[in-house]
Amino acid sequence: MPDGRIVIAGAGVIGCSVAWHLAVRGRDDIVVIDRHQSLGGGSTAQATGGFRTQFGTAVNVRLSMLSRQKLLHFREEVGVDPGYQPSGYLFLANTQNALAELRSARDVQRACGFTETRMVGRDEALALNPYIEGSDIIGGSFCPTDGFIRPMEILRGYAEAAQRLGVRFEFGHDARPLDPAVTYVNAAGAWAAEFCDVPVTPLRRRVACTFTTDALPPDMPMTIWADDGFHTRVREGRVLLLWPDTPPDDEIWMDEVVDRAKKRIPLLRNAAIDTDHCWSGLYEMSPDRHAIVGRHPRMPNVYLANGSSGHGVMHSPAIGQLIAEMILDGTTSVDVSDLRPSRFEEGQLIEGPTLL
Numbered sequence: 001m002p003d004g005r006i007v008i009a010g011a012g013v014i015g016c017s018v019a020w021h022l023a024v025r026g027r028d029d030i031v032v033i034d035r036h037q038s039l040g041g042g043s044t045a046q047a048t049g050g051f052r053t054q055f056g057t058a059v060n061v062r063l064s065m066l067s068r069q070k071l072l073h074f075r076e077e078v079g080v081d082p083g084y085q086p087s088g089y090l091f092l093a094n095t096q097n098a099l100a101e102l103r104s105a106r107d108v109q110r111a112c113g114f115t116e117t118r119m120v121g122r123d124e125a126l127a128l129n130p131y132i133e134g135s136d137i138i139g140g141s142f143c144p145t146d147g148f149i150r151p152m153e154i155l156r157g158y159a160e161a162a163q164r165l166g167v168r169f170e171f172g173h174d175a176r177p178l179d180p181a182v183t184y185v186n187a188a189g190a191w192a193a194e195f196c197d198v199p200v201t202p203l204r205r206r207v208a209c210t211f212t213t214d215a216l217p218p219d220m221p222m223t224i225w226a227d228d229g230f231h232t233r234v235r236e237g238r239v240l241l242l243w244p245d246t247p248p249d250d251e252i253w254m255d256e257v258v259d260r261a262k263k264r265i266p267l268l269r270n271a272a273i274d275t276d277h278c279w280s281g282l283y284e285m286s287p288d289r290h291a292i293v294g295r296h297p298r299m300p301n302v303y304l305a306n307g308s309s310g311h312g313v314m315h316s317p318a319i320g321q322l323i324a325e326m327i328l329d330g331t332t333s334v335d336v337s338d339l340r341p342s343r344f345e346e347g348q349l350i351e352g353p354t355l356l
Contacts (some may be wrong), residue, residue, distance in 0.1 A: 005183060006183045008185040010191075010192075011032050012187065013044045013155040016320075030162075039155065043190055045152055048233065049083070051067075052064065052147075054089050057354065059350065066318035066334050068084075072084070078157040083150030087147040089222045090223045093138055094226075101226065119139065122137050122139055125142070131266075148233065181301075198296070199286060200306050201284075203282065204283075205246075207242055208273055210272065210274060211238070220233065228243070229243060243256065258273060284309065287344060292307040294339065297345060322334065338350055
């Protein structure tokens with residue numbers, strides 16, 4: 001077994017964030033373990049690198065607000081550029097139901113003190129992204145400070161800064177059985193349920209990727225069709241196409257996502273998919289699609305940082321700070337009580353749209 005008094009299971013971006021936040025406050029007895037053989041062997045490397053505050057539940061908005069504050073100071077605190085690029089997130093609605101959901105989410109954001117999201121009509125939506133086919137669009141929402149980050153740079157920054165402060169990393173390692181004298185943090189991502197009892201289920205998501213193309217500009221906002229979740233962005237000269245569906249046949253999924261892309265973004269009609277650069281990754285899904293953050297209800301020496309349900313990278317700066325505060329202070333600077341692990345047994349699942 002590792003001989004640290006705090007053992008963090010998972011060397012992904014959340015585990016490394018927890019490690020750095022503990023170490024920077026003076027803990028020198030931290031070990032990070034990971035089942036993979038090297039840093040970035042899990043889901044972090046598969047993330048597409050979006051960042052947003054446009055959520056429909058207050059606790060997710062608060063996580064994003066704290067994470068963005070920390071991203072703005074990331075270079076000076078950690079020593080690495082996180083790649084935060086505020087190109088914006090543009091949500092598009094084709095139906096009144098989708099538009100109402102976006103408006104409700106905007107109202108939740110305002111109630112949290114975040115006022116940068118605005119509703120947009122069809123004409124403004126097309127001005128914000130003139131490359132889309134807009135005949136079915138009736139409006140949407142836009143936040144100019146949403147945008148993009150670099151997942152592996154955030155991971156590298158936290159890991160290297162933690163190591164400079166004395167945190168040890170052990171790869172190819174399993175923490176079982178648990179030592180009751182050790183404080184554990186379960187940050188094992190999609191594999192969290194293999195570490196301890198936690199309601200997290202892996203969900204595979206696919207990303208289609210074009211060959212390098214200049215059809216769309218690199219600063220195009222992340223553009224999301226709210227009615228069906230299809231979304232697209234430009235990264236490193238390639239257009240990423242995403243659609244949150246899980247058919248039994250990957251070829252069917254690919255045909256469908258390409259068809260949607262060509263109908264909705266006419267300039268992509270001649271863009272070919274580079275199958276060698278397409279990839280899949282695992283979301284760590286919780287029953288209510290919100291993170292599980294806090295002390296395990298039946299294992300008092302285990303803290304959970306799991307179930308971010310596709311939002312782990314963007315919320316990793318906040319979750320790392322909050323878990324460190326729970327361990328060291330017994331309280332948190334931001335109210336995330338809605339994310340308590342006991343909510344599932346209490347029948348208090350979080351309700352409200354996650355907007356993906």
